[in-house]
Amino acid sequence: MREIVVSSSIKVCLPEELSSADRQLVDEARKATQRSYAPYSRFNVGAAVRLADGTVVTGNNQENAAYPSGLCAERTALFWANAQYPQVAVDALAIAACNDAGELDAPITPCGACRQVILEVERRFGRKIRLILYGTNRCYIVEEGMEALLPLCFSADFL
C-alpha cells in the first residue's frame, strides 16, 4: 500500500498585518454580521465577496425555524453575487463572526457545504478565490484555492 500526503498552506497574520484591500473586505464582512438573521444560534456570520471588477457584495447567515432551511453567510453572499453578476469572477471572500460576547478571537472557517459552493464558483470562472478569515487576534489567508480546504474534493470533473 502506498500513502499520499495532502497538504495545504494557510497564512496566519494579525489583523493589523492585513493588506488594505484585505482589511477593507474584512471590514465589510464584520459589518455584515450586524445584519445577519440568527435568532436561533445567536451566532452572526458576515461574508464579503470582492468581484474581479472590484464590486463588493455582502451576505450573512439567514436562519429559519425549520433549521435546515436557513443558509450560511458565505453561500448567501456568493449566490447573491453570482445571481447579480453572472459574468464576473469572484476574486476574494472575507468571513467574520460574532456572538453575544462580541467578535471571535479566532477566525471561523467555512462549513463543508460552503466549501463545496466556493469550489464550484472557482471552477465556474477558472479562478482561485482568495479566502480571508477574520478573528480579533489572528487571521487566516488561503491563497491556494478551495482544494486546500477540501482535499479529494468532488467536482464536475467526475460527471
Ligand code: THU
Ligand atoms: N454559519 C455560517 O453562516 N457560516 C459558517 O461558516 C459556519 C456557520 C452559520 C450557520 C448558522 O446560522 C450559524 O452560523 C450557526 O451554525
